[in-house]
Amino acid sequence: MEPEQAPATxxxxxxxxxxxxxxxxxxxxxxxxLQDICERYLPGRVELQIVDIYQQPELARSERIxxxxxxxxxxxxxxRFLVGDLSDRRRVLSLLGLTPDPLDPYLxx
Amino acid sequence: xxxxxxLPQLPKAPTGIDGLDEITNGGLPLGRPTLLCGSAxxxxxxxxxxxxxxxxxxxxxxxxxxxxxxTADELAANVTSLGFDLKQLVADKKLRLDHVHVxxxxxxxxxxxxxxxxxxxxxxAIDSIGAKRVVLDTxxxxxxxxxxxxxxxxxxxxLFRWLxxxxxxTIITAERGEGSLTRQxxxxxxxxxxxxxxxxxxxxxxxxxxxxxxxxxxxxxxNEYPYLITEDGISVLPVTSLKLEHEVSNEVVSTGVPGLDExxxxxxxxxxxxxxxxxxxxxxxxxxxxAFSAESCRRGERCLYFAFEESPQQLxxxxxSVGMDLQPFVEQGLLHIEASRPTLNGLEQHLVTIHKLIGxxxxxxxxxDPISNLVSVGSITEVxxxxxxxxxxxxxxxxxxxxxxxxxxxxANQEMTEEGVSSLVDTWIHVRDLEGIGERNRGVxxxxxxxxxxxxxxxxxxxxxxxxxxxDVVIGPGGIVTGASRHTQYLQExxxxxxxxxxxxxxxxxxxxxxxxxxxxxANLRTEFESVEEELRRSNQEEEQRHQELAQARQQIAxxxxxxxxxxxxxxxxxx
Numbered sequence: 023m024e025p026e027q028a029p030a031t032x033x034x035x036x037x038x039x040x041x042x043x044x045x046x047x048x049x050x051x052x053x054x055x056l057q058d059i060c061e062r063y064l065p066g067r068v069e070l071q072i073v074d075i076y077q078q079p080e081l082a083r084s085e086r087i088x089x090x091x092x093x094x095x096x097x098x099x100x101x102r103f104l105v106g107d108l109s110d111r112r113r114v115l116s117l118l119g120l121t122p123d124p125l126d127p128y129l130x131x
Numbered sequence: 132x133x134x135x136x137x138l139p140q141l142p143k144a145p146t147g148i149d150g151l152d153e154i155t156n157g158g159l160p161l162g163r164p165t166l167l168c169g170s171a172x173x174x175x176x177x178x179x180x181x182x183x184x185x186x187x188x189x190x191x192x193x194x195x196x197x198x199x200x201x202t203a204d205e206l207a208a209n210v211t212s213l214g215f216d217l218k219q220l221v222a223d224k225k226l227r228l229d230h231v232h233v234x235x236x237x238x239x240x241x242x243x244x245x246x247x248x249x250x251x252x253x254x255x256a257i258d259s260i261g262a263k264r265v266v267l268d269t270x271x272x273x274x275x276x277x278x279x280x281x282x283x284x285x286x287x288x289x290l291f292r293w294l295x296x297x298x299x300x301t302i303i304t305a306e307r308g309e310g311s312l313t314r315q316x317x318x319x320x321x322x323x324x325x326x327x328x329x330x331x332x333x334x335x336x337x338x339x340x341x342x343x344x345x346x347x348x349x350x351x352x353x354n355e356y357p358y359l360i361t362e363d364g365i366s367v368l369p370v371t372s373l374k375l376e377h378e379v380s381n382e383v384v385s386t387g388v389p390g391l392d393e394x395x396x397x398x399x400x401x402x403x404x405x406x407x408x409x410x411x412x413x414x415x416x417x418x419x420x421x422a423f424s425a426e427s428c429r430r431g432e433r434c435l436y437f438a439f440e441e442s443p444q445q446l447x448x449x450x451x452s453v454g455m456d457l458q459p460f461v462e463q464g465l466l467h468i469e470a471s472r473p474t475l476n477g478l479e480q481h482l483v484t485i486h487k488l489i490g491x492x493x494x495x496x497x498x499x500d501p502i503s504n505l506v507s508v509g510s511i512t513e514v515x516x517x518x519x520x521x522x523x524x525x526x527x528x529x530x531x532x533x534x535x536x537x538x539x540x541x542x543a544n545q546e547m548t549e550e551g552v553s554s555l556v557d558t559w560i561h562v563r564d565l566e567g568i569g570e571r572n573r574g575v576x577x578x579x580x581x582x583x584x585x586x587x588x589x590x591x592x593x594x595x596x597x598x599x600x601x602x603d604v605v606i607g608p609g610g611i612v613t614g615a616s617r618h619t620q621y622l623q624e625x626x627x628x629x630x631x632x633x634x635x636x637x638x639x640x641x642x643x644x645x646x647x648x649x650x651x652x653x654a655n656l657r658t659e660f661e662s663v664e665e666e667l668r669r670s671n672q673e674e675e676q677r678h679q680e681l682a683q684a685r686q687q688i689a690x691x692x693x694x695x696x697x698x699x700x701x702x703x704x705x706x707x
Contacts, residue, residue, distance in 0.1 A: 082251045090247035
């Protein structure tokens, strides 16, 4: 009803948890991609958590992780599991409900 | 020959599942993955859960169950009926349940990925309890959640490799595919052991079968083995694993019919032997079987009676009519009558029920009445297979068994049982109708009795109010006679013997008369003789007297010559 007030009362607009497996190429790529997206599209609107499941294996079960890397979009809207290194920028943006920025150099990869 | 025993055997992990370890020759390959495939409703999950639970309970090997289809709660609920308390095992840190939920609608692919998350979960679960056994229940579900087949396949291959390196004994279940063992061709990745479960419906009766498709580096049974899901878990029935090496007893037990015992030289049946009673309808097979079980109870030995035709009450009532009261034995717990329709279950289920009850009651005697009814459930080959197993099982247990079988009237002459069990049993008793002019009589004969001499006669028997009574053999002019002819024969014999008796009496009297005549004659003659004797004696006396007188006279004369000479007596010679 009052979208402009929602972030103020319930914390950050976006809650994203990225589960990676150490420093594997896919994981590194996913971290890089996600950080870029957050900086470009969601400055100050996101609570980002990066979890290395090698370090915290018990979380893999509780967070229902199967594939790696996996980005879990907890908010807004329905929970979504974004599996992969997040290289498909258009798809990631649309899943996060963001409008692609024409200046984004990764869009035309 | 010399080096053979030194060769290392493939190490195996016993499953603890009834019968499976026998056909796999010890269990599943230790530390390697085994593929368990089958169509829906085969009990794949159940078998794998039992593998874990038995591993924990019997071999102290903790296990991890990674379920892709059912949640931990669902799984726990599904197996409580088998007496497996998964929650308790989880609480005891012996088991870890991990439900891997893969939902296509929640998953979006955004680039390169692998299944490392799954590896970590599994690795963590294994390490946290020191698991030795792992079950991946339908890993194929992953294919419905992820679209990149190439990644999935390589990751599954890597998973199996990884499990092998971890040295955990793993069961991977998979759905049966069209024309291949599994839908996703997982058999390509699991090369050590593949077990196929099958669920077949023949004549409206379901039989589950298990086959070991492959077992690298090990001898294994290659047949299809029926298995059952019972209240105690999975039970695989090895068809031919039993060997002929059971102990034998020289003890003899009675058949419960004294006359029948006498037909055997050792006056009964060997303990632990199996006996078959065949006969046409209404030839008192059940009565003979009941007499046998009653006799066992009278010895104080438990008896298990499987009735496929009558309810326990009906059997007890019917046996009361022939003077056999089974009720007290039932009340004492010596006799247990298990009645069910043969069509209630498949053959294997019957076999398992029988096995289980035998295990439960530990009877010394088992009666199955009749085995021929089981043919209505399965084909003859199956019934024969089942009976072979049953008879072998009973023999190994040292249980004295008695089976009855109905043979059809036409084939009775051939005296062949359809099930072909005659070669399996030790003693074969045949009861038959001796049909004569206007009547039927029952006759019993022994067709074979291994290891003991027996009568070759067909003995007529009566089912009386006091039980079964064998009649003495009556031989008429045309051989052994029965029934009314027996009666006629009896009457005839009685008349003949009466006549003979009378004849003897008559002769006796005749003799008596003769003797009397003889005695009279003797008396007569004696009297006659006596009178003659008297006469003769008297005349002899007279003669003697006369002689004496004459001699006296001569002496007197001689004396007179001296005293008075010239006596005329002396003058006479002078005169002459």
